[in-house]
Amino acid sequence: MDTETFLSTSYTRIRASASVPPGTSVPTLPHPSLLSAARTSFPSILPTQGQGPTSTLTHLTRDIAPALAGHNLSGRYYGFVTGSTLPIAEAADNLVSAFDNSAQVHLPGQSISTEVEDVALRMLIEFLKLGKAEEWAGRTFTTGATASNVLGLACGREGVITARLREIPGKEEDGGSVGELGLIRACAEAGVKEIQVLTSMGHSSLYKAASVVGLGRASVKDLPVSPLEPWRLDLDAVEEELQREGVASIVVVSAGEVNTGRFATRGLEDMERLRELADRYGAWIHVDGAFGIFARSLPETEEFAQLRESAAGLELADSITVDGHKLLNVPYDTGIFFTRHSSIPPAVFQNPNAVYLSSSSTSTIPSPLNIGLENSRRFRALPVYAVLLSEGREGLATMLARMTQLAQGVADALLSNLKEDYELLPETASVPHTHIVVLFRARDPGLNAVLVQKIQDSGEWYVSGTKWKGEPACRIAVASWRVNVQEDLAFVKERLTNIAKEWKESR
The missing domain is CATH 3.90.1150.10 (Aspartate Aminotransferase, domain 1)
Incomplete structure (x- = not known):
């Protein structure tokens, strides 16, 4: 059997083992006996002689597949905001694996991948009603909301400190940056003794992100408006915190909160006030909109008016986190990050001294490796593009x-x-x-x-x-x-x- 035939046959077998006829009830979790059987099927050591693809495929479909969670196959898996995968997204993801392009360098003479990514991000901005794509010049795909929150805090850290460095007489043009000087030196030169993250019932990944970018989990301050509405952000408390001397601030708006799905702001009026405060005191606004931001795209009917109102104004943020593998129903792992500031992501994530990875200086599409975490990355934009185009x-x-x-x-x-x-x-x-x-x-x-x-x-x-x-x-x-x-x-x-x-x- 040649390679192409084997791949085609193996995919057919795998899909057959996971096929779901209409109306069929599929278990959301594997039975304990299937988990036990899968564990006993593992080899104890790496075999000296391989089993070969046919035998291995049998093992995968007979032993491993039945012991996997069924959240993609059951419409009644209601855990963790875990989306299923639309069939067109699965088909696109198979193409991603088949061609195995790394979509981190814009090389238009070699692959269309970065251009597909740019189109997908533009369409997503339109679908989420965030304004014009040009207003979100820093845009990229990530592994998920956690990575996007890391980008949000990293860019926020860069933005608030760089702005203060440029206020120093004689350094208006180039006072340095966190990416160049390092966090400790940049803060010292900017006269900043602390960077704080102001939020209300922030997701656990926010605390993780704060640790990763060097702010520390203790930098995250919870400012709930009341015990009855702990998810809502107390804007009066935010204003007071923003006035602290020698302290730079990143405000994180939860949309929505993980337990209740509720929003930190009540709508446009709250976001306009928050934007005015951030501009006045030099703060950065990041929206963790992993799943809540999709409320903006609900049908414009009275039925969903309250939700659309709650999600109004999020477009006023400096950066936004979105999760594709949640409500967009594309495969794990797919996250999205948007920021209005085109110069800030490269200041943090540029990949210096690698001329062989450079794209044309005249290109309108930047190489993603200079605006995100990875130097190597899966072409995860294709399933998103396919879903947006199909639906x-x-x-x-x-x-x-x-x-x-x-x-x-x-x-x-x-x-x-x-x-x-x-x-x-x-x-x-x-x-x-x-x-x-x-x-x-x-x-x-x-x-x-x-x-x-x-x-x-x-x-x-x-x-x-x-x-x-x-x-x-x-x-x-x-x-x-x-x-x-x-x-x-x-x-x-x-x-x-x-x-x-x-x-x-x-x-």
């Missing part, structure tokens, strides 16, 4: 609407016919404010302690376990293109009803 604005908006409608339907049920046994969280939760995340708990403390495990053990659906105000809670995150609103809502309501009934009967 279009209306198709994607309809897909996002289905996700939101299911989440809102579950929230409504928790407030009505399920309210005797379950409580929708937080206390101020409402259906119009529900995007794709539903947070809730069982009212019976005993059931609440085991609720997540009971759901997961069924294998029929999956939810994330979390905590809210120190108590266990369940979190449903709807992020799959496979959503069928009526069927899935009836399923969730029936299963929650049965769980509560069985619990009562067992007491």
Whole structure:
């Protein structure tokens, strides 16, 4: 069998092992016996003689594949804001593997990859209603929201310190930068004793990013507006913090918060005030919009008016994080980073002294290696391009609407016919404010302690376990293109009803 035939046959076999006929219920998690069988199938040492591709493929499809989580194959995997993969995105990703282009250097005479990436990023800016692509001159793909948040804090650090260096008499043109001088020396010369990150219920990756870029996890300050709305950013407190002498600030807006899906700002008015404060005091605004930013692209109907209003004004930020492998339903790993400042990413991420990696100085498309973390990177733009082209604005908006409608339907049920046994969280939760995340708990403390495990053990659906105000809670995150609103809502309501009934009967 020649290589091309083998590759074609192997792909057919792998897809067959993961095929999902319409209407078929697929387990969200593998049965423990399948996990055990897969573990016992591992070789104890590297074989001296290889098994060969045919035998290895059999092992992969027979032993390994059944022991993998089914979130891509089940529309009822509601954990971690984990999207499925649209078939067209999977097809594009197979092309990515087949051609194996590294998309880090713009070499238009050799590959179209960087131009596809540029088109995909431009279309995504349009879809997210962020303005003109030219307004977001620094744009690139990353591995996900964590990497994009690293870029956001790195660029923010660069922006706020470089601006202060240029205020020094005689150094207006070139006072240096963090990328060139290093963080300690640049801060010393700029008279900055501290860089702080101001946020409200920031994602855990924000603290990780702060550590990676040398600011430290302790630099992240939580400024909630109140205990009732801890996800909302207290703009009065932000203004007070921005006035601290010798302190530079990066403001991170969560859109939306991971447990509740809620937004740190209430809309355009809040963002306009935040923009004015940042401009007045020389701060940087970064939006962690991994999944919440997609609320901007929901259909322009009254049904989603509250969510679109909550996401209004995010275009006023200096930089934005987006996750493609969440609501856009492209494969892991796909993140996106946008910044308005074309000169700042190269100041941080330029790859000096590598003439062989340089593209033409006249090119309008910069080599991605000078605006992101990696020097080598997968051509992850192609699945995004394929989805945007295949589904279009209306198709994607309809897909996002289905996700939101299911989440809102579950929230409504928790407030009505399920309210005797379950409580929708937080206390101020409402259906119009529900995007794709539903947070809730069982009212019976005993059931609440085991609720997540009971759901997961069924294998029929999956939810994330979390905590809210120190108590266990369940979190449903709807992020799959496979959503069928009526069927899935009836399923969730029936299963929650049965769980509560069985619990009562067992007491």
